[in-house]
Amino acid sequence: MPTHSDTAPTWIPGACPHDCPDRCSWQVKIEDGAAVELVGDKLQPFTRGVLCAKVDHYLDRVYSPDRVLHPLKRVGAKGDGEFERVGWDEAIADVAARLRRLIDRHGATTVLPYSYMGTQGIVQTSSLDRRFFARLGATRLERNICASTAGRGIVATLGATTGMLPEDIAHSRHIILWGTNTVVTNLHLWPFIRQARAAGATVVVIDPLRTRTAAQADWHLRPLPGTDAALALGMMHVIVNEKRYDKDYVERHTLGFDRLCARLDDYPPERVAAITDLPADDVVRLARAYADTQPSAIRVLVGMEHHAHGAMAFRTIACLPALVGAWRHRGGGIVDFTAKPHYQALNVAGAEKRNLEDRSIRSVNMVQLGEALTSEAMAPPIHALIVYNSNPAVIAPNLNRVRAGLAREDLFTVVNEQFLTDTARYADYVFPATTQVEHLDLLWSWGHTYVTLNRPAMAPLGEAAPNTEFFRRLAAALDLQEADLYESDASLVRTALDSDHPYLDGVTFERLWEHGWAPLNLPADWRPFANGDFPTPSGKCEFYAEHLQAAGLDPLPTFEPANESPAGDAALAARFPLLLMTPKTPLHFLNSSYANLPRHLRAEPEPRLDIHPADAASRGIADGDPVRVFNDRGAIHLRARLADRVRPGVVAVPFGWWKAHAPAGALANTLTADGLSDLGGGGDWHDTLVQVSRDEASHTAPLRNGQMG
Numbered sequence: 001m002p003t004h005s006d007t008a009p010t011w012i013p014g015a016c017p018h019d020c021p022d023r024c025s026w027q028v029k030i031e032d033g034a035a036v037e038l039v040g041d042k043l044q045p046f047t048r049g050v051l052c053a054k055v056d057h058y059l060d061r062v063y064s065p066d067r068v069l070h071p072l073k074r075v076g077a078k079g080d081g082e083f084e085r086v087g088w089d090e091a092i093a094d095v096a097a098r099l100r101r102l103i104d105r106h107g108a109t110t111v112l113p114y115s116y117m118g119t120q121g122i123v124q125t126s127s128l129d130r131r132f133f134a135r136l137g138a139t140r141l142e143r144n145i146c147a148s149t150a151g152r153g154i155v156a157t158l159g160a161t162t163g164m165l166p167e168d169i170a171h172s173r174h175i176i177l178w179g180t181n182t183v184v185t186n187l188h189l190w191p192f193i194r195q196a197r198a199a200g201a202t203v204v205v206i207d208p209l210r211t212r213t214a215a216q217a218d219w220h221l222r223p224l225p226g227t228d229a230a231l232a233l234g235m236m237h238v239i240v241n242e243k244r245y246d247k248d249y250v251e252r253h254t255l256g257f258d259r260l261c262a263r264l265d266d267y268p269p270e271r272v273a274a275i276t277d278l279p280a281d282d283v284v285r286l287a288r289a290y291a292d293t294q295p296s297a298i299r300v301l302v303g304m305e306h307h308a309h310g311a312m313a314f315r316t317i318a319c320l321p322a323l324v325g326a327w328r329h330r331g332g333g334i335v336d337f338t339a340k341p342h343y344q345a346l347n348v349a350g351a352e353k354r355n356l357e358d359r360s361i362r363s364v365n366m367v368q369l370g371e372a373l374t375s376e377a378m379a380p381p382i383h384a385l386i387v388y389n390s391n392p393a394v395i396a397p398n399l400n401r402v403r404a405g406l407a408r409e410d411l412f413t414v415v416n417e418q419f420l421t422d423t424a425r426y427a428d429y430v431f432p433a434t435t436q437v438e439h440l441d442l443l444w445s446w447g448h449t450y451v452t453l454n455r456p457a458m459a460p461l462g463e464a465a466p467n468t469e470f471f472r473r474l475a476a477a478l479d480l481q482e483a484d485l486y487e488s489d490a491s492l493v494r495t496a497l498d499s500d501h502p503y504l505d506g507v508t509f510e511r512l513w514e515h516g517w518a519p520l521n522l523p524a525d526w527r528p529f530a531n532g533d534f535p536t537p538s539g540k541c542e543f544y545a546e547h548l549q550a551a552g553l554d555p556l557p558t559f560e561p562a563n564e565s566p567a568g569d570a571a572l573a574a575r576f577p578l579l580l581m582t583p584k585t586p587l588h589f590l591n592s593s594y595a596n597l598p599r600h601l602r603a604e605p606e607p608r609l610d611i612h613p614a615d616a617a618s619r620g621i622a623d624g625d626p627v628r629v630f631n632d633r634g635a636i637h638l639r640a641r642l643a644d645r646v647r648p649g650v651v652a653v654p655f656g657w658w659k660a661h662a663p664a665g666a667l668a669n670t671l672t673a674d675g676l677s678d679l680g681g682g683g684d685w686h687d688t689l690v691q692v693s694r695d696e697a698s699h700t701a702p703l704r705n706g707q708m709g
């Protein structure tokens, strides 16, 4: 394999590694072995050379003085962040010895990996790490904090998450952006939407929050959070009763229409209005426009899934395109994740060696890390935690419980990281991880259909090493012999590309090395369900899905109120009457990434509570006042911002800040629920109820001029 030194190009192709659908291609300029410039690759047809505000200064991250560049050993109390520098050999040998002792005493399931998509490539996200933990026989981690609930819901109706090509939304004439802030979190889709709009398309946003995308829409509907299934059912009620559905498509390509119709009797617009708090006329108007204007497209991502009934919401919405025959048209249907064709084409299972995993070994849901670390029911308890690609001390729900677990003196914690994150501060050892310009990776995308190779553009700084190298060294220190644990990164890329799937025709390592990206070879006329062919058990779009009954769910689309809601628990709702949303801070942070860098913190200096003026007035709260937000899981102290960004009855606290950077340590996930959603094991934290009061004994820093715009 050529390396940066023997090919010595000035510009080296790569790609953004973040958990974002857009997967931007970039080029890195190297001078004297150092990266001096990083820009978007203008030739990539989907991302077109534009990097978002988060990543536009990626080299700030690479060269940050706060990078962890050497192994660190804890010398202070857990959580204090006091470490001393140690050598790799000494550190990895001690980690191996301590793991070996714990495994000998408690069995290998006392070890728990914790990782997600802090970097999102096949090599550095899910390859040797999966092989290592499978070989060890460690407790398995269910990595479903995002997307699995939405995906399982869509699959219940369509059989796959495969939908429209994102760029085909340019052909749509009616576009619903349902629970997604496209302008900010999927910004490279927006030009295609603008193209559709220029040709006369209407853009509707359905979102409880007044987002930047909502502000640019032709029409913004603001249902109560968690009521999307009811809105979709109300739309279907109108479409069926007014005979606006595509009779031919429904008869030929759907299952259970008669049973669906009986269910829709329960959802007249007036009842839907009562559930969603939208005017009944709006439900009717939306249904008519959606059905009558073809091609019509619905864009969903993950915003709606973090509810107890999140999968049912996606499953219900996924019924709409078949009802109106939208799938017939280019520009019609649902734009969902594009991960499926990547996973069909690439040999991801080979890179992970999924065959090594023993699925009879117990598993822990990553949403419930706090419970896993603190529950007395865990036998054996988790005594060793190995964290990489994630920062659970900020991003996991029910944080007080998570942090109580991380603070356990009998928990041996190892973190492989680029920075001393809140999680790393609890570690016994921190190992220095490379950034994207320092390692090799092969990346798929969940927002477009281009495969991307990220070349290492420069040598790792300090003693940083790729995730794969960390696991190679740990395997060697444990004296594990299997060759699978030591495959090189270049070989892993070739393994992932080793596929005879037609989508990958002509997509070779050499081509990617040269150009950085290549499109999957998809059929020119991509209308996956124009003629039915749904990959469901029946081969049809399943309005009635028999298999849901086996999972304890209603086989028909339905709406159910959340557990934490007035209808679910009236007593709880009386104590905590406000619904809490914890949106991302999408302009400058990506989850908790970038929330430690000065440029980004200047743009997002502190989390604030968004509260509707009516809810604020009834609590004697003025704009900028210090407030306490609390429930039975904890309390946080921050400042209020009065705005109609939220609707009455709903408050919002964005997440992402690290404790050290958030005034009074106000972390939104202190409050969030850690129950599971109905399918896919995702969380239900958007069902969280809270109360808000004016904070007479303010814990927040004095207000700085201009801070509370």
Ligand code: SF4
Pocket (backbone or CB within 6 Å): 016, 017, 018, 020, 021, 022, 023, 024, 050, 051, 052, 053, 054, 055, 056, 187, 590
């Ligand atoms: S975070 Fe998303 S939009 Fe920003 S550079 Fe990365 S892939 Fe592109």
